[in-house]
Amino acid sequence: MEIYERIEQIVVTLRPAFSRAATYEWFVLLLWGVLLTNQPAAVSSYVNGIGLSEDYYHQALHWFHSSAFSIDQLCNRWGEWLRASAHSKRLRGQLVYVGDGIKVGKEGRQMPGVKGLHQESADVHKPTWIRGHYFSALGLLQGSGKALFWVPMILKLHDGIESAGSARGEKTLVDKMAELCIEQMAPGSYGLLDAYYATVKVLRPFRQKGLHLITRARISTVACAAFCRCPAKHGPGRPRKWGSQIQLKDLFAPLAQCAKASVWLYGKPTTVHYQTFLFHWDDADELVLFVLTQLPCGRRIILLSSDINLTGSEVIEAYGWRFKIEVTFRTLVHLLGGFAYRFWLKLMDPSSQWPERFKLDDYHPLERLQIEQKVEAFERFVNLNAIALGLLQILALEMPQQIWARFPRWFRTLPKHGYPSEQIVRISLQQQRDEVLSKSMPQLLLAQLLASKSEAYKSPNIPNPDSLTLTTN
Numbered sequence: 001m002e003i004y005e006r007i008e009q010i011v012v013t014l015r016p017a018f019s020r021a022a023t024y025e026w027f028v029l030l031l032w033g034v035l036l037t038n039q040p041a042a043v044s045s046y047v048n049g050i051g052l053s054e055d056y057y058h059q060a061l062h063w064f065h066s067s068a069f070s071i072d073q074l075c076n077r078w079g080e081w082l083r084a085s086a087h088s089k090r091l092r093g094q095l096v097y098v099g100d101g102i103k104v105g106k107e108g109r110q111m112p113g114v115k116g117l118h119q120e121s122a123d124v125h126k127p128t129w130i131r132g133h134y135f136s137a138l139g140l141l142q143g144s145g146k147a148l149f150w151v152p153m154i155l156k157l158h159d160g161i162e163s164a165g166s167a168r169g170e171k172t173l174v175d176k177m178a179e180l181c182i183e184q185m186a187p188g189s190y191g192l193l194d195a196y197y198a199t200v201k202v203l204r205p206f207r208q209k210g211l212h213l214i215t216r217a218r219i220s221t222v223a224c225a226a227f228c229r230c231p232a233k234h235g236p237g238r239p240r241k242w243g244s245q246i247q248l249k250d251l252f253a254p255l256a257q258c259a260k261a262s263v264w265l266y267g268k269p270t271t272v273h274y275q276t277f278l279f280h281w282d283d284a285d286e287l288v289l290f291v292l293t294q295l296p297c298g299r300r301i302i303l304l305s306s307d308i309n310l311t312g313s314e315v316i317e318a319y320g321w322r323f324k325i326e327v328t329f330r331t332l333v334h335l336l337g338g339f340a341y342r343f344w345l346k347l348m349d350p351s352s353q354w355p356e357r358f359k360l361d362d363y364h365p366l367e368r369l370q371i372e373q374k375v376e377a378f379e380r381f382v383n384l385n386a387i388a389l390g391l392l393q394i395l396a397l398e399m400p401q402q403i404w405a406r407f408p409r410w411f412r413t414l415p416k417h418g419y420p421s422e423q424i425v426r427i428s429l430q431q432q433r434d435e436v437l438s439k440s441m442p443q444l445l446l447a448q449l450l451a452s453k454s455e456a457y458k459s460p461n462i463p464n465p466d467s468l469t470l471t472t473n
Contacts, residue, residue, distance in 0.1 A: 003402055003429055004436045007035075007391055008445050013081050017074040025449050026063040027074075027384075032446050033060075034336060034388040035426060036433055041337025041385070050446070051437055056453060064343065064377040071380050075154035078387055079184055082140045082151055087397045089141035089148065091318055092310070094212070095189040096141045098150050098325045099177055099197070101158070104339040105132040109350040111343070112371050113160035113378070116354040131354060133339075134159035135382065136177050138184050139328070139390075141321055142397060146267075147419035149393040150324035152332070152386040153184060157375055162357045178202045182209050190214055190307070192322040198304055200282040207286065212307040214318050221248050221302055223279035223290065241284040248302050251277065252292055261313035265320040267416075270296060274312040291315045331389060331422050338385030343377045345370065392422040395429075403428045 011028055018024035033046025047053075047060050082088065089096050103117045113133050119126050139152040158176045171179075174197055181191050181202075187210045193202065195216040206213045225243035258273035265272075273294045281288040281304070291303040291312045305315045332338040347367055351358075360368050395403065396419050403420045406428040415421055420428070429436075441447045 001399075001402075002432075003395060003399060003406070003425075004432060004444065004446075006395060006399060010081065010391060010394065012445070014074065014077045017077040018069050020068045023063065023066060023068045026060060028445060029449055029453075030060060030063060030384060031388055031391075032436075034385055035391070035429055036436070038430065041340040042342070050450065052450070052453065064380045065373055067373070071376060071383055072154070074387075075383055076184075078390070079140070079153040082142070082153060082390070083186060085142060085394070087142045087144050087394070089143045089321070091190050091314065095186055096192065096318065096321065097138060097153075097181065097185050097189060098141060098192045098322050099136070099138040099181055100194050100322075100325050100329075101134055101136050101173065101177070101196075102155075102329050103130065103132055103134050104333075105130045107131065108342070108344060110345050110348045111351075111378075112345055112348060112358045112374055113157055114351060114355055115160040115357055117159075129354075133157055133378065134173070135339075136173065136180055137325070137329075138177075138180050139325065141324065142393060144397045144419065146264075146417040147397065147415070148321065148324055149397070150328045151390040151393050152328060152383075154180070155379065155382050155386055156180060157378055160358055161371075161375065162359045162361070172201075174199055174201050178205050181206070181211065185209075185211055187211070190318065192319060194322070203282045203288075203306060206306060207283075212305070214303070214305045214307075214315060216319060217248070217290070217302040217304045219249050219300070219302060221281075221290075221304075222246065223248055223277075223281050223288070224284075225279060227284070242280065246279060248277075248279075248290060248292065249300075251275065252294065252300055255294060258294065259312060261316070263313050263317040263320065265317065266323060272296070272313075272316055274316060276312045278308055289315065328389070332385060335423055335426070336385045336389055338382055338389065341378055341381035343374060343381075345374045389422060392425040392429075396420045396422065396425050406431050 011031065015024055018027065029050055030046050033049040037045045037049030039045035039048060043061050044057055047057050083095060103119060106114050108114060114131055117130050117132055117134060119128060119130060134157070135155045136158040137152055137155045139150050142149050142151045158173055163170070177193070177197055178201060182205055185191060190212045191206065191214070193213065193215045195218060198215040198217045203213050223246050225246060227240055227243040253275060255273045258275050260271060260273050262269050262271050275292045277290045277292070278287045279290060280286070287308050289305040289308045289310060291305065293301050293303055293316055295301070303315050303319050347370060360371065363371065400419050403425050407420070407424055408431050409427060436446065437450065
C-alpha cells in the first residue's frame, strides 16, 4: 500500500462528522493542501498546494466559517479513530492522554480573544509578556518500539473571551481543562497533566468519571494523614475528618535510604531514586499516591497519582511521557505553521496594545453569533493542521520502510529509534506529489475531487504550486 492510499483510508472514517458532501470534500482538499504545500501556512497556500486556481480561494476560505459542521464533532471522530489504533500507548492496559495549554502570539487588533499573556519560562529568548491566544490541548500517546508521539485530538480556545452574562464564578482554565478531559477521555484511562492542573478541581471530577490523574505536585504540597477516631471521646463541634498535616518536602530521605529504579526518561534510560507514600489530599475517604523523586541532576520533584496501585517507577516513567506534548507543539508551530491563521473581524473595534478579556456583553446578539463563528474559524484552522500532523505521526509508526524508501534527502542526524519524524514523512509525501495529483489515479478520492473542480487539473501539465501567485487570507 502506498502512503497516500493509507491517508485516504483514514480520512474516509471522518466522513460521518460532516452532514454535507461539499463540506467533507473541502475538508479533504484542505487537508491535502496542508500536507503538500511548500509555502508558508495560509489558506491560499493550501489551495496552491493541490494545484487549484485562485478561483477556488473564497470557497476554501468559506469552509472555515461554514455553519454546516462543528469542529467538536470532527475532533470527536478523529479521537475515536485514535483510540482504536493499534499503536495507542497503554499503561496497565489503559489509554494514556496528555493535556496542556499553549500560548500563541497574535498581533491582530481585530481578533476576538487576543489578550495580554504572561509566559512563565526560563528561556531568555521568550518575552515575559505577549499578546495572543491561549489554547488548551488534549491528545493521545501513540508509539511503537522506542518511538513515541503525542498525537493531538482537539485544541480549544479557552481564554480571552468573557461569555455573555457571565458572573464572578466564571470557569477558570483549570475548570475548562477538566471538562475537556472528561468529555474526551475513555473511562479508566490515565491523564498526564502539568503541575498547573494539580488541583482538587481536576482530581475530583476525574474520580467521579472513573479517570486517573498523574501529575506533578508543587514542592510546597501539604497532605493529610488518616484520622483515627477515639470512640470514647466526642468533643464539641463538627466531627473531625482529617488527620495531621504533612509537609511532603520534609519527607525526602538520603539517597541511600530510597528505592532505586532505571526508567526510560526523555529518550534514554535514567536511574532515579524515589519514595512512595499514601496520604489523603482531596478527599478524606480517598487516598492519593505521592512519589517523591530525586533525579540524577539533584532535582527533587513530587509526583501525584490517583491510581494507588501503580508503582513508583511506573508513575515516574509515565510522567516523563508528558514531555512529548512539548515536542508536538514545537512541530505544529514550526513545521506546519498550525497557528498561522489570519482571520479578522470587521465589526470589532481595534483593541488596545495590551487588551484584556473580550466581553461579549458589549455586542448585539447578532454580532455575538459572528464572533462565535470567528472563534470557530480559529479552532478549525488549528485543528485542521493538528489532524494533518497526526496523520504524519501515524504514517511514521505504520509505514516506516515505505517512507524511508521515498525519502529523497539526507540529514546529518536521524532519529535513533529508527522511525521517521514528521518532517521526514512530509518530505517523502511531497516527493510523491506528481503521483498523488496524477490523472492516472482516478481511484483516489483526491483525484476525483480535483477532477470535478479544476479545469487546470485536466490538462496534461499539473501547475507547480510554488509558481502560483500567493494571496493572503
